[in-house]
Amino acid sequence: MKRISIVxxxxxxxxxxxxxxxxxxxxxxxxxxxxxxxxxDNGSSDDGPRLARERGARVLVHPGLAIGALRNRGAQAASGDCLAFLDADIEVPADWLCIWRQTRESDRADILALDCDTPAEAPWFARAxxxxxxxxxxxxxxLREWLPTPNLCLERHWFEQVGGFDEVLRSGEDKDFGLRLGGAGARQLSLAQPLAWHWGYEGNWREWLGKELWRQGSHLQLLRSLGPSLRLLRFPLLCLGVLLLSLAAVLNLLGGHCALAAGLLLPGLLGALLLAARQAWKRRDGGLLLQLWPLHWIRLHLGGAALILSLLKRNARRPARG
Known part of the structure; x- marks a missing residue:
């Protein structure tokens, strides 16, 4: 490892x-x-490009492209034998690249990503x-099947072997990229410590709802890219089922059938509880469970709405942050 290009x-x-x-x-x-x-740069109107140049960065301007295409343009212009993909709102720890170097020298893995956490000043829903x-x-x-891309390190030949990121995907491009890397035999290592910090957290509910609706809009595109898969189908189908049951519950509630309405809401509430419990168990944190439960319930409905929008070929608008 001689030179690393950070995109x-x-x-x-x-x-x-x-x-x-x-x-x-x-x-x-x-x-x-x-x-x-x-x-x-994807066509910024603020001082971001100037601030980047002041720190010695080479700024490539490509307005209007999807996130995968932006990463590909950076990789194509890069000269390093290693690539690191870093989101613009991530602060990495000082030993980030020391860990990457040690990982490769010990042949522990081929791809590396650190866990990301949110600063304490973020709203409770963004932190949770x-x-x-x-x-x-x-x-x-x-070792995981795929890794997210806020601070992803890999040798250049792996990027070239799988053909880089899918430039059509509006979101979910990291999952698609990681699954293809896994299919090519790359070992993908996630580390819980040290943490990277995500400063571009959602500052209000509107941002959180908009970003999550946008994220959920990639399921059909992933199926087209990776082929039919029960693993990729089960979550969007769950979301669609929960959304339809909730709509039926509202209709029954308006019709005065309160008991039936409650029964129709129950599967969605239980599904959200199971998703929250699985994630909170890793942290041994009952408080996190109570926070994640309503968030997952909302997410299931957003996922159902995003699937319907995708079927109607009406994509959710990309949020300004994220």
């Missing part, structure tokens, strides 16, 4: 890009790696939603 897609992230690039440069110095910063993805205190390292 950062960006859209109106002046609030965070300085912190992100400073942390990446600090990590490269500590790991004694030659570092190349490539910020791929981020914490649901943490590995938990007892699982410091875990």
């Amino acid at each position: 950062v897609p960006m859209y109106n992230e002046a609030r965070h890009i300085g912190r992100t690039l400073d942390s990446a440069l600090r990590a490269a110095r500590l790991a004694e790696l030659e570092c190349e910063l490539l910020v791929v 939603w981020q914490r649901r993805s943490l590995s938990g205190r007892r699982r410091a390292a875990l």
Whole structure:
């Protein structure tokens, strides 16, 4: 490992890009790696590009592209034998690239990502939603089927072997990329410690709802990209079922059938509880369970709505943040 190219897609992230690039440069110095910063801008109207250039980043301007295409443009322009994909609102720990270097030297894995947490000042729903993805205190390292891309490290040949990111997918491109890497034999390691910090958290309910609806809009595209799969179908079908049952419950409630309405709501509430319990169990945190339960219930309905919009070829608008 001689040179690492850090690719950062960006859209109106002046609030965070300085912190992100400073942390990446600090990590490269500590790991004694030659570092190349490539910020791929999606048409920002704020000071993000200027702030990136002030930190020595090469800024590539590609407005109107999907997130996967932005990452691909950065990788195509990169010269490093290793690639790191870093979101513009992520602060990585100082030993991020030291860990990556040690991972490759020990042949422990081929792909690396650190868990991300949200700062304490974030609203409770943003903190709880981020914490649901943490590995938990007892699982410091875990090989996974795929890894999210907020701070993903890999050798360049793996990127080229699978053909990079799918440029058609509006969301879910990280899952598609990771599943294809896994199919090619790449070992993908997730570390619970040290943590990266996600500063682009949802500041209000409107942001959270909009971002989650957007995220849930990729299920049909993933099926077209990866082929029919029960694993990919089960969650969107669950969402659709919960949404239809809730609509039926509302109609019965309006018709005065309260007991039937409650019975129709029960499967969705139980499904949300099971999803929340599975994630809270890793943290041994009953409080997190109570926070995640209503959030998962809302998410199931958003997923159903997103599936219907996809079938009608009406995609949810991409949120400004994320």
